[in-house]
Structures are given as C-alpha cells and as structure tokens.
Amino acid sequence: MKAIVQHRYGTADVLHVAEIDRPEPREGEVLIRVRAAGVDRGVVHLVTGLPYLLRLGFGLRGPRTPVRGMDVAGVVEAVGPGVTRFRPGEEVFGICKGSFAEYATARQDRLAAKPANLSFEEAAAVPVSGTTALQGVGTLQQDQRVLVIGAGGGVGTFAVQVARAAGARVTGVCGPGKADLVRSLGAEQVVDYTRQEVEGRYDVVLDIAGNRPLSRLRRLLVPGGRLEIMGGEGGGRLTGGMHRQLGAMLLSPFVRERLHMLVSPVREDDLRRLAGLLESGQMKPVVGRTYPLDEAPDAVRYVAGNHALGKVVLTL
Numbered sequence: 642m643k644a645i646v647q648h649r650y651g652t653a654d655v656l657h658v659a660e661i662d663r664p665e666p667r668e669g670e671v672l673i674r675v676r677a678a679g680v681d682r683g684v685v686h687l688v689t690g691l692p693y694l695l696r697l698g699f700g701l702r703g704p705r706t707p708v709r710g711m712d713v714a715g716v717v718e719a720v721g722p723g724v725t726r727f728r729p730g731e732e733v734f735g736i737c738k739g740s741f742a743e744y745a746t747a748r749q750d751r752l753a754a755k756p757a758n759l760s761f762e763e764a765a766a767v768p769v770s771g772t773t774a775l776q777g778v779g780t781l782q783q784d785q786r787v788l789v790i791g792a793g794g795g796v797g798t799f800a801v802q803v804a805r806a807a808g809a810r811v812t813g814v815c816g817p818g819k820a821d822l823v824r825s826l827g828a829e830q831v832v833d834y835t836r837q838e839v840e841g842r843y844d845v846v847l848d849i850a851g852n853r854p855l856s857r858l859r860r861l862l863v864p865g866g867r868l869e870i871m872g873g874e875g876g877g878r879l880t881g882g883m884h885r886q887l888g889a890m891l892l893s894p895f896v897r898e899r900l901h902m903l904v905s906p907v908r909e910d911d912l913r914r915l916a917g918l919l920e921s922g923q924m925k926p927v928v929g930r931t932y933p934l935d936e937a938p939d940a941v942r943y944v945a946g947n948h949a950l951g952k953v954v955l956t957l
C-alpha cells in the first residue's frame with residue numbers, strides 16, 4: 642500500500658511516499674481503508690522531533706513508527722480477533738496508528754461510527770482537535786464568559802463551538818482574516834491579537850496558542866476562574882512551551898484561580914459526545930484546506946507555519 646513515511650526528524654522534507662506492507666489488525670484492532678486523515682499539530686512535533694523531550698517517548702534518533710497521522714476517517718476493511726463493535730463496510734472515525742496511508746489499524750475503543758451528515762474529510766478533522774476542545778472546555782454554567790485564545794485553528798474552532806453549545810458567552814482571539822469565521826462559530830466577540838490587546842475578565846480562559854506568560858493569562862481571570870493551558874508553540878527546543886504548564890502546576894495550590902495543563906488522551910466516550918454534537922448540528926468541523934495524500938509534506942509545512950485556518954485534512 643501507499644503511505645507517507647519518515648525515517649529521521651527534520652523539516653517536512655523528511656516525509657516521502659513509499660510502498661509498504663499493509664498492516665494486519667491484531668487482537669481488538671480494526672483495519673481501516675483510509676478515506677481522509679487529519680493533520681493535527683502533533684504531526685508537526687513528530688516530524689521535527691521537537692521539543693526534544695518528546696523523543697524520549699517516540700524515538701531518540703528517529704521516530705520508532707515511520708508512518709505519521711492519528712486522525713482518521715474511513716471504512717472498516719477487516720477486524721482482528723475479539724472485535725465486537727465494528728464490521729467490515731462500516732464508516733468510522735477516530736484515532737489510529739499511521740493514518741497517512743491507504744490502510745491503518747486502530748483499537749476498537751478509539752473509534753466511533755462516522756456521523757452520517759459528515760463527509761470523510763469533515764470527520765477526519767474531528768478526533769484529536771475535537772477531543773482536546775471538549776476536555777479543555779469541561780463543564781460550564783450558562784452564560785459563563787469563556788476566552789478562547791487561538792480560536793481560528795484546529796482546536797480553537799471546535800472549542801468555540803463546544804463552549805457555545807454549553808451556553809457560554811465566548812470571546813475568540815485570532816489573527817487577521819479569521820474574525821468572521823470565529824463569529825460564525827458562535828463567538829459573541831472577537832479580538833484580532835495583531836491589532837488589540839486581549840482585555841477583560843473571564844470565568845474560563847482556554848489558552849490554545851500564542852505562548853502568553855502565565856502572569857498575563859492569570860490577569861484575564863475572575864477570582865476563582867479557570868485557566869486551561871492546552872497548547873502554544875515556541876519556547877526552547879528542549880521543552881517547547883512546557884515551562885508554562887509546569888509553572889501552572891506548581892503555582893496552582895497557592896492561588897485562588899484554578900490553573901490546569903491539559904494533556905488529552907482520546908477517549909471513546911468523548912468521540913461519541915462529539916458525534917452527538919455533530920449529528921445534531923450544534924457543531925461543524927472547519928476544514929480549512931485539503932491536500933491529496935502525496936502532498937502531505939505541503940500540508941505539514943502549512944500547519945507548521947503556525948497560522949492554519951481550521952483543520953487541515955489529507956484526502957485519499
């Protein structure tokens with residue numbers, strides 16, 4: 642089968658098209674014929690091997706697994722022993738091992754039925770970013786004020802919609818050219834961070850992009866408010882933006898605000914909740930760009946540029 646593979650860390654140029662063996666589904670796994678694959682920010686980290694800290698988990702000299710991509714939408718081709726939830730021919734979406742390929746395997750508990758009202762491209766945009774948004778937004782009360790920093794990107798476009806669906810009053814922070822989109826997703830107010838400082842006080846701040854200092858983010862919270870540090874590029878090559886997460890963890894017991902860092906594992910019940918929101922029309926994936934599989938390096942370059950619009954998806 643055709644796949645996009647990588648044997649060393651570097652720029653998107655380390656990715657190339659190769660013919661490799663089709664994976665076999667093991668106990669509890671499903672083999673998927675991939676129809677679309679989302680390009681989440683984690684792909685960029687794995688291609689570059691940055692920050693270095695991640696190499697401890699993924700391979701010191703090069704990635705242990707050569708095929709990139711986690712987000713998948715496709716059709717079940719075959720099932721391994723012990724798979725009870727899916728049958729060949731069913732349309733699914735979720736998280737797999739190496740979705741930048743014609744076929745990929747996934748654990749059955751990392752998949753859900755693809756919402757019938759979504760295309761494969763739309764469904765492939767959801768798993769990593771939608772789950773992160775859902776977990777970061779967490780539980781909200783009606784009319785709580787939520788600030789979403791990075792509202793026009795992969796995670797942010799979901800976060801605005803999840804918070805709005807929960808009854809929050811959302812302010813989105815994004816760069817030029819994204820204000821109309823962010824408003825259309827349900828934000829009451831939009832701040833273009835290149836023209837204006839982010840002001841005001843919020844019950845919840847979702848910090849998805851921009852690497853703003855912890856002190857600055859805390860000033861945006863009402864007393865007792867909640868800060869979720871969900872992402873943010875930049876920082877040193879060793880730890881990336883992790884110093885803010887560590888700072889939040891250490892400081893949290895001593896301050897009135899609740900400071901959290903989010904590392905979001907993709908959970909099956911989150912996929913089902915997302916499917917519910919998508920099927921009821923309360924949420925719609927924003928697919929900013931699509932690329933054919935062979936052009937995966939261009940897709941990764943675009944996401945690495947740090948100003949992506951919505952989610953980028955590879956089509957097969």
Ligand SMILES: NC(=O)c1ccc[n+]([C@@H]2O[C@H](COP(=O)([O-])OP(=O)(O)OC[C@H]3O[C@@H](n4cnc5c(N)ncnc54)[C@H](OP(=O)(O)O)[C@@H]3O)[C@@H](O)[C@H]2O)c1
Binds near residue numbers: 790794817871951
């Ligand atoms: N915690 C987890 O488990 C988890 C899971 C997924 C992702 N993440 C992390 O979350 C972060 C965002 O991921 P993503 O997929 O949403 O990335 P993305 O698709 O690249 O979106 C980031 C967005 O932020 C905007 N942005 C850039 N600089 C900004 C600034 N200074 N202030 C406000 N917005 C800015 C970008 O465009 P504009 O500047 O044009 O608005 C872009 O739309 C990444 O660091 C990723 O690693 C974490």
